[in-house]
Amino acid sequence: MEQLPKWADLVVVPLVGLIMAFVLSMLMVLVTGHDPIQALKLMVSGALGSTYGWGYTLYYATNFIFTGLAVAVAFHASLFNIGGEGQAAIGGLGVALVCLFIPWPHWTIALLAASASAAVFGALWALIPAYLQAKRGSHIVITTIMFNFIAASLLNYVLVNQLRPRGSMDPATAKFPEATHLPSLGDMLGAVGIPFAKGTPANVSLFVALAACVFVYYLIWRTRLGYQLRAFGKSQPAAVYAGINPVKITIITMMISGALAGLMAINNVMGEAERLILGSVEGAGFIGIAVALMGRSHPIGILFAALLFGALYQGGAELGLWTSIPRELVIVIQALVILFTGALDNMVRLMVAKVLIRPKRAEA
């Protein structure tokens, strides 16, 4: 098959997929007896039409950037890390321990320590499947997905039996101390005179996520480790020929991936909930897969894909709030976007290729 120009592959293909997903979604809305145009308007304005909406959209996007980057880094080494969910949950435990048991003088230092702790916890959670893959050949897809369940059970145990404050009926830790509360985006923008809705969950972690994008870009394309990791991902026999140790690369890559997923916890646990609750990851680990696919495993692509999914999450919530469109339909819409931009990527690409390449041949 002919190759698409880069811009078409990066922009046109996801865009066409997105449009198809929305058209189908709107048909679904129509079938359920609602006005699709109004629903679409509500979703867009709910997610992007106000700083309040943006406050939520950016909060979700922050989560997805972290998990999307996590999946992408592993993808480059052709490892499929489905364990973002579990790694993020365990990252949350790392954040909670640091915030609860160490008295911090200021949120900046707390944030640094919590980030480090979240990354280390996430990385260690990814280390076990990575080791099993590298040394024993246990397939990483199977092991990481199983580790999601183990993480959930572990967290259940820790929250119910260890970290739950005495007398509380809620399987959650106590509220983190005041000094560890992160400034929200509203506070920060307000301080520099930009009006932004207060009380929305987007917080300073967004900037950590952006920094992570830059970090991943340099890691993958500019460092020796990234070079080795990409070579390993493209051809394992070639990697062996070049003297790249497959065991080492597998383990290091997965630990970086796990660390990025774990980092998500500074946003949802430290920034938003300010305590560790059960099920705090809310599927962001899985959304990360779609984000990485749609973003072509490139930090800039991931940034945009994460924003899109953030907006979908928030827009969907608005839809559930203001219309009688069932909440399930929102999940269907999200699923269609994942389907068209992720799974049916090649179908869309073929269609785009037909349109783009045919006329060229006629010219020749």
Added chain:
Amino acid sequence: MSEPAIELKGISKAFGPVQANKDISIRVMPGTIHGIIGENGAGKSTLMSILYGFYKADKGEIYIAGTKTSIPDSQAAIAAGIGMVFQHFKLVQNFTVLENVILGAEDGALLGPSLTKARKELTALAAEYELNVDPDAVIQDIGVGMQQRVEILKALYRQADILILDEPTGVLTPAEADQLFRILHRLKDEGKTIILITHKLREIMEATDTVSVMRRGEMTATVKTSETSPEHLAELMVGRKVLLRVDKKPAQPGEKVLEVENLKVVDSKGVVRVKGISFEVRAGEILGIAGVAGNGQSELLEVLGGMRTGTGTIRVNGQEIDLSGKHSDARSRRERGIAHVPEDRQREGLIMDFKAWENIAFGYHDDVKYQSGLLMNNTAIRKDAEGKIERFDVRPANCDLEAKSFSGGNQQKIVLAREIERDPDLLLVGQPTRGVDIGAIEFIHQQIVALRDKGKAILLVSVELEEILSLSDRVAVIFDGQLMGERLPAETDEKELGLMMAGMTSEPDGPVHKAVEAQLAHVHGKAP
């Protein structure tokens, strides 16, 4: 004069911007062996795929025995009496010969009647064409020569009158190839038409009646084989005069660079692939390892290159190297002055999705001159790559193209540029010209000889005997993981090496030995 068995008129086929076949017309007379020769990518396979119904031609007509025929799929090709023997056999490994022959041509839901019929048919075919194969043998237990016969039988069982063979001798020993050509002549005598696709000039000269030459999608000439010469054909293929023999001075061997003692290699399945071999390579000489693919030469190269582990002793410049411990990886080998041009450049030697300049650093990415602080110094790598690509005449000379966009020959030049310009003490070269066009072969051979003349040691592994004979200063033959002996190229020939490659001295009662005996009788009969 009778109708041509096959006539193609004005066949054109394009893949996107690439014109694979351009207005090709060809007449193949019945009862002849017609050779089609051309470099890789000249369009031979595309043309045959059109004839066998895998591709549809954009333009042009196909006539079979004078009748215009459309061949939309391979079923139609079979119905038109065309049989194809692919380069890579399409056999079910754990089925018997008989089961493979009827596969896809069963007569009904029950296998019994088909098998009985096929058994009878096979016996008849065997008698008629001297195609003896045990119908109950399981494919994975028989040699490649036999497997190829099964492929031919499959075609004949389907009533093929026209047989297309795509690079049939790639996996055969010279003796097996001779047998194949005897079978083909027999088939021809019985009135079958044979199209032989190959890039080996020798086979064309020996086996065909007429030969068509393809270059860049066009049919440049069709000539009677008896009226042409290898040099002339090579010129038609490449479009300029080509030096077929390597021009080199006598070697001046110096110190021992590589010493191998009792090297053993066991693969991941526990099969012993290299069975205790010993040899040495001196500075300034090329040692060629001849052998049929799969006899342990790949594993030998991989151990030396640090891609797998082994036991025994290997010394480089007098110092022992680690064969199974912490330093038994490719990186340590490079640090010891061993460069490696691997057998499979697309799977091992290059990352096909990486750009040419990225591939120049491949394997040497730890080099300090490629680093700047924490990051890689892409500017330095690119500059280095530009020089190498220019000096090795890689075309197109564009560092930013991905490795997969280069032709086989130019990919190989990228690998060679990277390895040779490291100025290694020992160069390991596997199949340096596999899938490489004739024009580039000349250049690659010159580079290898030039490195030898600089006083470096070179270990060459190739399944092309011609290449081994023309490049090497000494030739060792490997069979079944053992070295069968060493010869000087001037004092041996393809026939002798061919017999050694078939394991002349091993297994007195094995099937190989019997085939060799038959071959020996043949040789002695000719030269009393």
